[in-house]
Amino acid sequence: MALRFRRRIRIAPGISLNLSKSGIGASIGPRGAKISVGSRGVYANVGLPGTGLAFREKLNKRGSPGATSARAGALSRGKVLEQQLKAGGSAVARVRVNEDGEVVITDDDGQPYDETELRVLRKYAGEGMRDMLQQACDRLNADLAALATVHLDTLPPRDTPVFQARAFSEPEPQRRPRLKPTLWSRIWPPARRRLEEQNERWAEQYARDLSEWEDAARAFNDQERQRRVQETELVLTSLDAMANVLEEHLGEIPWPRETNVSFDLGDDASTIAIDIELPEEDAFPDVEYHLDAKQAKVSIKKVAATRRRMLYRDYAHGVAMRVLGEIFHRLPTVQVALVSAYMPILDAGTGQPTESYLYSVLVTKSQWREINFKALVDIELPAALERFELRRKMTKAGVFKSVEPFDVGALASHQTPSDRLSSLS
Structure with a gap:
């Protein structure tokens, strides 16, 4: 005959704590009508004292999971x-x-x-x-599409500084709801203490998170105030501020391929020279993905060499458009810009790295205004640069030959008297 171990501890009238080999449970209710809570579930126990008659039923029944x-x-x-x-x-x-x-x-x-x-x-x-x-x-295929459309976000020129405020993107931390006392935590002090300690830990963690969030929000707002001053006031008088503004906004452009831009501002803040290091054509995607017309399958097709070359042609010119847009939009004092684009190559005679310039273009702000920025999708990129003073050797198939870029001296000679007066006023 198996032995059964059971010990009962009285907690309060009508409440008992039951200790057994199967775990800890509780009995609630007067003699003859109790509810038992234990590891095997919740049971109702009803009996008539002195008669030996009793009834027991499980309350938390579930449909035969097995x-x-x-x-x-x-x-x-x-x-x-x-x-x-x-x-x-x-x-x-x-x-x-x-x-x-x-x-x-x-x-x-x-x-x-x-x-x-x-x-x-x-x-x-x-x-x-x-x-x-x-x-x-x-x-x-997004890379392929972006290569030919990088110019579509080109900004129009402005004569007054522009500032676009940014919102603090980090969401405010939320307080976790407090754990509510359970029947077990009400009758068993250690369980109640654990519940209270957990609530205290959550409250302390929330206080720390909120403090860190408030510090980060204050720092962000301070940076925004400094950025506003730099982009609306200092950009008109300080070459350092002009350089910071242009560098920040050029760096935010999601170029579809790595494209490096370096620039040099003139001493009177009215001219700027830009060098653009373009990626090599081999860095462009050479495959395109197509969904099968009938089945849920994807096929890969090679991009034709002619199309790939045209994409490179459009990207090379689109980058110039995008950079010129940032210059004349962000830097109101600049009146003339020189943009030269090159590819890094190895010199065949020396084996040393050098630059092969694909084009060099001089653009005044007054010329830049003639572009219809509301119809950029209709612009033919190679033809767009032809409106300005341009050095470029390119075939109809989009094959470039090296050119000698304009030197910085061409900037001063390209300025009109009105350009000089407006930049100095």
């Missing part, structure tokens, strides 16, 4: 998913296309669906999956 899991295990994952979708439920599908064209479809936890599940998803959400695949292809 039988349910057994039935579910008999179904394939695809069948389970299909039943879920038929019943009006939903399924999360994340679509990714790798650079080699492989399509990967996963659930919300990042686990890949098996073949039976994929067939169900195609059946019930085929169009949605195709849309996601097309979006994935568009993301992979």
Whole structure:
């Protein structure tokens, strides 16, 4: 006969703490009618003292989980998913296309669906999956699109400083709701202490997070005030402020390929010379991703050499447009800009690195105003630079030959008397 160990500690009238091999539980209620809470669940116990008659029933019943899991295990994952979708439920599908064209479809936890599940998803959400695949292809092809459209965000010229305030992006930390006392924490002091300690830890962590957030917000607002002064006042009188403003905004442009810009401001703040180091054509994408017309498959196609060369041509000219836009928009005192673009190469005779200049262009602010900045999508980029004083050797197919760039002396000679007067006033 097995021995049963049980010890009862009286806490308060009608409440007892039960200690046994199976764990700790509690009994609540008068003699003959108690509710027991323990590791096996919540039970109602009703008896008639002195008669030996008693009734016991589990209160927190759940439908036979073992039988349910057994039935579910008999179904394939695809069948389970299909039943879920038929019943009006939903399924999360994340679509990714790798650079080699492989399509990967996963659930919300990042686990890949098996073949039976994929067939169900195609059946019930085929169009949605195709849309996601097309979006994935568009993301992979984004570089190609950006190379020919980098000029579309070119800014118009301004004669007065412009400042765009920024909002502090870090969200304010939120206080976690306090844990509410449970029945167990009310009757068992150690549980109550643990609950109170947890609430105190959360409160202390919230106070620390809030203090750090407030410090960061104050620092950000101080930087914004300094930036406002620099971009609206100092930019009119200080070469250092002009350089800081231009460097910051050029650095914020999401160039689709690494593009380095260096510049030198004239002593009277009315001229600027810019050198642009362009990427090599080999750094441009050479493949394009296409979604199959009928199946949920992605194919990879080579970009034709002619198209790739034209993309490079448009990018080389679009960069100049974008840089000129930043100059005449951010620096009101600048009246003439010299932009020269080059590719780094190795000298065939010496083996030393050197620069091969593709074009060099002189642009005045008055000439820059003639561009219709509301119709940039209609501009032919190579033709746009031809409106200004330009040195360039390029074939119709977009093949560049090296040119000798303008020197900085050309800036002063290119200024008109009115340009000099406006920059000095």
